[in-house]
Amino acid sequence: MxxxxxxxxxxxxxxxxxxxxxxxxxxxxxxxxxxxxxxxxxxxxxxxxxxxGAAAGRLAGGGLQQKRRTMIRDSLAHFRDAVGAPVYFAVYREGEIEVVGVSDTPGSPACEEWADFRATGFAHAIGQCLLGQLDESGRRDYYDRHPVEAITPYTVRDLRALENRIGALGRMQPVIERQEYALGTVCAAIPITAGDTAATMAISLPLHQEDRLLYVVDRLRSEVGALLSTLSFSISI
Structure with missing residues (x-):
C-alpha cells in the first residue's frame, strides 16, 4: 500500500x-x-x-462506494435518533425505486418489506413521493411495468385515483400514507432535491402512534436541511 x-x-x-x-x-x-x-x-x-494501473482505479472506486455507504448509514442513524422513528432513504434510479438505506432500532423496527418495494411504489409513501417528482411520461413508464393494484384494503383504488392524489401534492409537500402498504403501519415521506435525481426521506410508525406522525415528519424535515449536502453527495457517487 x-x-x-x-x-x-x-x-x-x-x-x-x-x-x-x-x-x-x-x-x-x-x-x-x-x-x-x-x-x-x-x-x-x-x-x-x-x-x-487500472486495478488501482477500481480500488479507489471501491473506497468511494464504502465512503458513500458510511455517510448514508451515519446520516440515517442521526435522523433516526433525532425523530425517534425508523428512517428510510430512497432514490428513483434507472426506472426503479431503490431503497438505499434504512435505520431502525429493536424497540422501533422498520416496516417489513413483505411486498417488493420496487414494484409497489403506488402503495407506500416512499414510492408515491418519488413518483410525484417524475414527469408524466416517467410515471407512465413505471405504471406500465408495475400496474396499480390493491395490496391492502386501504391501497389507492386505481391509477386515476393515484394520479389525482399525486397531482394535488404541493412541490415540497410530505406524502402521508395510512396502511396502504402494510396493515398497522402509517408512513410519511418528504421529497429531497439532489440535482436531477428524485430522492426521498421517509419514516414509519405503528398505527397506534399515528398522532405522532405529523410531528415526526416535521422534525425530519428540519433535520434533513442540516445534512442535505451529505445526502446529495451520497446520491451523486
Missing part, C-alpha cells in the same frame, strides 16, 4: 529506487512487490517508471 501511495503521488510515474525510498522499503523488497503489483494490474511500467 505504501508503494501504491508513493506511485500515486507522481502523476508522471517514478522509478523503483525512488518509490522504495519514499515507501521506506529495502530495494530488493520493493522490486519484488513492484513486480507483484504490476502483474496484478495495480501498477504499469512505462519507460522505466511505475504508474498506477
Amino acid at each position: 505504501r508503494l501504491l501511495e508513493a506511485a500515486g503521488s507522481h502523476s508522471g510515474g517514478a522509478p523503483a529506487k525512488q518509490l522504495a525510498r519514499e515507501a521506506g522499503l529495502p530495494l530488493p523488497t520493493a522490486y519484488h512487490l513492484l513486480r507483484t503489483l504490476t502483474h496484478e494490474g495495480y501498477l504499469r511500467r512505462e519507460g522505466g517508471v511505475f504508474v498506477l
Whole structure:
C-alpha cells in the first residue's frame, strides 16, 4: 500500500529506487512487490517508471462506494435518533425505486418489506413521493411495468385515483400514507432535491402512534436541511 501511495503521488510515474525510498522499503523488497503489483494490474511500467494501473482505479472506486455507504448509514442513524422513528432513504434510479438505506432500532423496527418495494411504489409513501417528482411520461413508464393494484384494503383504488392524489401534492409537500402498504403501519415521506435525481426521506410508525406522525415528519424535515449536502453527495457517487 505504501508503494501504491508513493506511485500515486507522481502523476508522471517514478522509478523503483525512488518509490522504495519514499515507501521506506529495502530495494530488493520493493522490486519484488513492484513486480507483484504490476502483474496484478495495480501498477504499469512505462519507460522505466511505475504508474498506477487500472486495478488501482477500481480500488479507489471501491473506497468511494464504502465512503458513500458510511455517510448514508451515519446520516440515517442521526435522523433516526433525532425523530425517534425508523428512517428510510430512497432514490428513483434507472426506472426503479431503490431503497438505499434504512435505520431502525429493536424497540422501533422498520416496516417489513413483505411486498417488493420496487414494484409497489403506488402503495407506500416512499414510492408515491418519488413518483410525484417524475414527469408524466416517467410515471407512465413505471405504471406500465408495475400496474396499480390493491395490496391492502386501504391501497389507492386505481391509477386515476393515484394520479389525482399525486397531482394535488404541493412541490415540497410530505406524502402521508395510512396502511396502504402494510396493515398497522402509517408512513410519511418528504421529497429531497439532489440535482436531477428524485430522492426521498421517509419514516414509519405503528398505527397506534399515528398522532405522532405529523410531528415526526416535521422534525425530519428540519433535520434533513442540516445534512442535505451529505445526502446529495451520497446520491451523486
